[in-house]
Amino acid sequence: MGQGTLYRRFANKGELCLALLDTQLREFQDCTLVQLRTMIAAGEPALAQLAWFIEAWVHFQAHHSLLLCAVSQEVAIESHPHSTPFLWQRRAVHGLLQTAAQRSELAAAIDVPFTADALLALLQPDTLRAQQIFGGHAPANIISGIQRLLQGLSNR
Numbered sequence: 001m002g003q004g005t006l007y008r009r010f011a012n013k014g015e016l017c018l019a020l021l022d023t024q025l026r027e028f029q030d031c032t033l034v035q036l037r038t039m040i041a042a043g044e045p046a047l048a049q050l051a052w053f054i055e056a057w058v059h060f061q062a063h064h065s066l067l068l069c070a071v072s073q074e075v076a077i078e079s080h081p082h083s084t085p086f087l088w089q090r091r092a093v094h095g096l097l098q099t100a101a102q103r104s105e106l107a108a109a110i111d112v113p114f115t116a117d118a119l120l121a122l123l124q125p126d127t128l129r130a131q132q133i134f135g136g137h138a139p140a141n142i143i144s145g146i147q148r149l150l151q152g153l154s155n156r
Helices: 003-009 013-041 046-074 086-102 112-122 125-133 139-153
Strands: none
Touching (some): 013 046, 013 086, 046 086, 046 125, 046 139, 086 112, 125 139
16 A cells, blocks of 8 residues: 555544554453443542553553554644543543542642643653653553552542
């Protein structure tokens, strides 16, 4: 298939990469929804659900970082946080933090929208890839660091 044929169907490399990731993203989302429903039924705190989601997302990105980096680099910055898969990730993080706040799991001074955006910045494909390549951090180290940040949000 020639480059011209590709770009008649896809506006840029990011859209092509999203198409290549479609099945994996759907499977990840389906598994995530099942796990979160299970955690809700078990009465797990929203912060524990968020910690699980972040761990799952970091592992997912570790396996698909090149494609996800291409998506984040090729999609216009104005629409980047609102494009798939980033919109879904954004909704999950914001929603779980909002639920944690409603359940009084967060310290009173926590600004939920800012905190969600700060966490999302740490979870961007380019950021995670740089932490792995230039910082030499394995996904487990990244997850551990972010989870320590989450512990600091707790009202305990």
